[in-house]
Amino acid sequence: MGRFALRRTAYGIVVMFFVTAVVFVTTRLIGNPANTLLPLTATQQQRQAFSHQLGLDRPIPTQFVKYLEGVAHLDFGNSLLQSRPALNIVLERLPNTLELVAFGLSIAILLAIPLGVLAALRPGSLVDKVTVVVSLAGLSVAQVWLGLLLILIFAAELKVLPSAGIGGLEHLILPGITLALPALGRLVMLTRSTMIDELNTQYVQTARAKGLPEIRVVGLHALRNAAIPILTLAGWELIRALAGFSVVVETVFAWPGVGYLAFQSIQQSDVILLQAIVIVMGFLIVAINIGLDLVFKTIDRRVELA
Amino acid sequence: MAARVEASEVAPRGGLLRQRFADARASLRSAGVELLHDRAGLFGLVVIVLLVLVAVFAPLIAPHDPSAQSLFDRLTPPFQTWSYPLGTDALGRDELSRLIYGSRVSLEIGVLVVLIAGTSGTILGLLAGYFGGKADTLVMRIVDTQIAFPGLLLALLIIAVIGPSLKALVIVLSIDGWMVYARVTRGVTASLRKAPYIEAAEIVGCRSRRVIFRHVLPNLTSPILTLCVLEFARIILAEAALSFLGLGIQPPDVSWGLMLSDGADYLFSAWWVVSLPGIAIALVVLGINLFASWLRVVSDPHQRDKRFAGAAQVVGPTGVT
Numbered sequence: 063m064g065r066f067a068l069r070r071t072a073y074g075i076v077v078m079f080f081v082t083a084v085v086f087v088t089t090r091l092i093g094n095p096a097n098t099l100l101p102l103t104a105t106q107q108q109r110q111a112f113s114h115q116l117g118l119d120r121p122i123p124t125q126f127v128k129y130l131e132g133v134a135h136l137d138f139g140n141s142l143l144q145s146r147p148a149l150n151i152v153l154e155r156l157p158n159t160l161e162l163v164a165f166g167l168s169i170a171i172l173l174a175i176p177l178g179v180l181a182a183l184r185p186g187s188l189v190d191k192v193t194v195v196v197s198l199a200g201l202s203v204a205q206v207w208l209g210l211l212l213i214l215i216f217a218a219e220l221k222v223l224p225s226a227g228i229g230g231l232e233h234l235i236l237p238g239i240t241l242a243l244p245a246l247g248r249l250v251m252l253t254r255s256t257m258i259d260e261l262n263t264q265y266v267q268t269a270r271a272k273g274l275p276e277i278r279v280v281g282l283h284a285l286r287n288a289a290i291p292i293l294t295l296a297g298w299e300l301i302r303a304l305a306g307f308s309v310v311v312e313t314v315f316a317w318p319g320v321g322y323l324a325f326q327s328i329q330q331s332d333v334i335l336l337q338a339i340v341i342v343m344g345f346l347i348v349a350i351n352i353g354l355d356l357v358f359k360t361i362d363r364r365v366e367l368a
Numbered sequence: 369m370a371a372r373v374e375a376s377e378v379a380p381r382g383g384l385l386r387q388r389f390a391d392a393r394a395s396l397r398s399a400g401v402e403l404l405h406d407r408a409g410l411f412g413l414v415v416i417v418l419l420v421l422v423a424v425f426a427p428l429i430a431p432h433d434p435s436a437q438s439l440f441d442r443l444t445p446p447f448q449t450w451s452y453p454l455g456t457d458a459l460g461r462d463e464l465s466r467l468i469y470g471s472r473v474s475l476e477i478g479v480l481v482v483l484i485a486g487t488s489g490t491i492l493g494l495l496a497g498y499f500g501g502k503a504d505t506l507v508m509r510i511v512d513t514q515i516a517f518p519g520l521l522l523a524l525l526i527i528a529v530i531g532p533s534l535k536a537l538v539i540v541l542s543i544d545g546w547m548v549y550a551r552v553t554r555g556v557t558a559s560l561r562k563a564p565y566i567e568a569a570e571i572v573g574c575r576s577r578r579v580i581f582r583h584v585l586p587n588l589t590s591p592i593l594t595l596c597v598l599e600f601a602r603i604i605l606a607e608a609a610l611s612f613l614g615l616g617i618q619p620p621d622v623s624w625g626l627m628l629s630d631g632a633d634y635l636f637s638a639w640w641v642v643s644l645p646g647i648a649i650a651l652v653v654l655g656i657n658l659f660a661s662w663l664r665v666v667s668d669p670h671q672r673d674k675r676f677a678g679a680a681q682v683v684g685p686t687g688v689t
Contacts, residue, residue: 077513084517088526202601202654204608206628207646210635214643218636306520310609314632324521325613328528336528340521347517 081344138338148338159319166241178253200247209314226316260284409662415655432462434469473623489546493553590667597660
């Protein structure tokens with residue numbers, strides 16, 4: 063187990079190296095911030111001075127080594143617009159994103175598993191059909207539209223919930239639901255189909271034949287075996303929420319998290335800040351991946367991971 | 369599947385062709401019968417066919433030029449006048465025509481990305497699964513590494529740097545999508561590697577290329593086809609998200625994502641501007657998902673058996689993962 067954890071961590075470091083390299087290559091080789099940030103009227107000398115200040119006039123390999131050194135020391139450079147360490151700005155916003163993602167995914171997981179199991183118990187019944195239709199609708203809508211629709215209904219028409227910003231629980235509800243619904247749909251569909259398969263296996267029939275109460279058969283035996291695919295998808299949802307969906311949801315609701323920060327930094331061509339965001343989120347995702355692998359390894363000895 | 373192809377190969381050339389044709393017709397007919405029984409799958413197919421027809425014949429169907437402005441008619445609600453059946457947006461552009469033209473972008477991006485990502489992913493997966501060893505390790509390491517990447521954020525970064533356009537969108541979504549195909553293909557191929565008929569083909573002296581194309585590839589049709597359809601749905605949603613963020617299709621062109629972002633500005637005064645493209649996206653994605661789950665059930669013998677054995681057990685779509 064210890065060796066396994068160590069190997070995963072080493073692999074995580076390799077992934078981080080690649081993330082850093084890709085981020086560096088895309089930002090340095092393709093675009094020069096001197097062209098996008100300085101006004102069109104800037105003279106050639108001003109451009110050169112700006113490039114020199116950022117170290118852009120040095121050879122690419124030298125720049126890369128320097129950049130890696132900086133990242134290793136948690137120095138991502140200063141935000142081009144706010145002129146203060148990019149890392150600090152990202153870390154200030156990170157708790158808000160974590161709060162939103164934790165809230166949204168908790169709703170999704172806590173609702174999806176009971177709903178999926180309930181649907182799987184009686185496939186073809188009314189409960190099953192309603193659950194399937196709602197889940198399919200949930201995973202088919204565009205998240206942007208879902209968010210705007212919720213604002214239209216609950217903020218503009220009913221005026222019961224705020225449409226933007228951060229504050230108490232009432233600010234969390236609409237963005238939380240927007241983040242949760244598509245994930246909920248996918249999780250319900252997977253829970254349902256995995257549970258249908260599990261409930262048709264021989265060990266479940268044996269357990270039933272032995273006279274075990276249905277709640278034990280379903281809850282203890284079947285659900286436990288269905289847990290791995292469900293947890294895998296939940297982990298995937300967590301990663302996708304952090305690395306992408308949150309950008310859309312936070313932008314729709316002006317939620318001051320890392321996703322909204324990414325949107326703002328793109329609009330302002332703040333490449334340094336954007337780099338820091340991608341690398342910090344990449345680090346978080348790699349860490350989550352390692353954590354999930356360890357969890358899987360603990361709950362299911364059959365799992366073989368490289 | 370492959371065994372049957374082998375048997376028919378003994379027949380003379382002309383007979384083989386006729387045999388193939390009859391086979392194809394028979395399986396098409398049984399698929400058609402299946403479809404009539406699965407109303408959800410039929411709905412999906414109808415949606416997809418409609419999408420393609422509307423996109424192809426857009427100039428013939430659309431009542432107006434999608435970018436023609438008529439400021440006198442701005443923000444006309446839907447179902448008010450015959451000239452603008454679905455109303456107009458803030459610049460007085462006809463919503464119906466914009467929806468019709470927007471379907472072209474969705475179809476174009478979807479088809480391109482599925483083709484590029486699907487082909488490259490499948491080829492790499494085949495090579496990895498069939499040859500194993502170093503090729504396998506290399507490809508699967510790249511796949512694992514990229515899956516651990518913050519994919520969407522990286523996509524945002526790349527588009528932000530090279531500038532948004534349809535081409536950028538296709539490139540970024542292809543880079544973000546090939547791993548799924550590689551993983552599935554590699555899994556199936558590696559498990560087939562030890563199948564008796566593959567070993568037999570090799571012993572008889574078939575070249576690797578022939579084994580891969582004639583014996584391995586047919587087994588991949590079902591999972592890869594289903595995956596393509598599902599990925600298509602994902603791409604339509606991704607276009608909407610990226611265009612909303614200003615990183616997708618750019619203004620003179622029309623897309624559903626762009627219409628959502630236009631609508632967001634008039635959310636409180638004109639509900640239809642944001643609602644119509646949202647409904648279009650939801651309908652198309654729902655249709656595609658339903659069609660994909662039907663496709664998986666009919667094209668995969670394993671799933672088929674389960675469906676017929678379990679009769680009422682597996683009613684409707686069995687899951688979209």
